[in-house]
Amino acid sequence: MKIGSFNVNSIRSRLPIVIRWLAEHQPDVLAVQETKVQDADFPTDAFEAAGYKRVFKGQKSYNGVAIFSKTEIKNARFGFSSEPKDEARLIAAEIAGIVVVNTYVPQGDSPLSEKFQYKLEWFERLLKFFKKDFDPSNPIVWVGDLNVAPQSIDVYDPKNLLGHVCFCPEVTEALNRVTRWGFVDVFRLHCKEPGQYTFWDYRLPNSLKRNLGWRLDHIMATKPLAEKCTACYIDKQPRTAEKPSDHTPVVAEFSW
Secondary structure, three states: OEEEEEEOOOOOOOHHHHHHHHHHHOOOEEEEEOOOOOHHHOOHHHHHHOOOEEEEEOOOOOOOEEEEEOOOOEEEEEOOOOOOOOHHHEEEEEEOOEEEEEEEOOOOOOOOOHHHHHHHHHHHHHHHHHHHHOOOOOOEEEEEEOOOOOOHHHEOOHHHHOOEOOEOHHHHHHHHHHHOOOEEEHHHHHOOOOOOOOEEOOOOOOOOOOOOEEOOEEEEEEHHHHOOEEEEEEOOHHHHOOOOOOEOOEEEEEOO
16 A cells, blocks of 8 residues: 655646646545635545545645645544534545654744644644544554655754754644654655755755755654554655645655
8 A cells, every 4th residue: 555745835836746746656545635715615536537435625825735645535524523623634544554644743843932832732632633533553654755854864954944834842842742653754764875865945046956955744653553564665756747745755665
């Protein structure tokens, strides 16, 4: 079973890239973030033609998440179960016996901002969500743009970038509190090398060519599922396309 995650930075702007990627790679599941479109305007026909079922929750211009699947999507829910806030940042659904949780975690703006505190609180709410509604002994995959580079090898310049809202002790610990509930970073199961990134900032000249990147997009699996992970890799090709997202897909394969 092949599961991918991709921050598309506007599903309508990146539609040709996404549809082409689905055709070439044929994932069983693709979770996307930052769709940036209201539900009424979501390009459902293109994914229907590509052979994918879908669930999505969006809003105009910001946020937005979706899951595409070749097989039936069951029990989809949006946002945290205990509150309606942030529906356009989280989808959970069951696909082929696996619970897929797709998240777009807040970026955080600046370390002293209210948005940064909101980011830290968002991780705490996510942990409560997992504790209340799930069990780590079950097969669960948590994917998405988590807006955290967990280790020094996950950023291109760890010395000078330390303290950024996506690379600082506070967000690392916030992420670790969630992963300690029962998740494994399956990319790092298969790749220990530095310089492996999923995001390259548009604002840095030739950031992709110079590999000035961040690993912000992740696939986490509970231990029973992680034990069945046969591969996990980053596909840089979509980032080289014309008018790309600033992110690129990360993919995990499971013997399931």
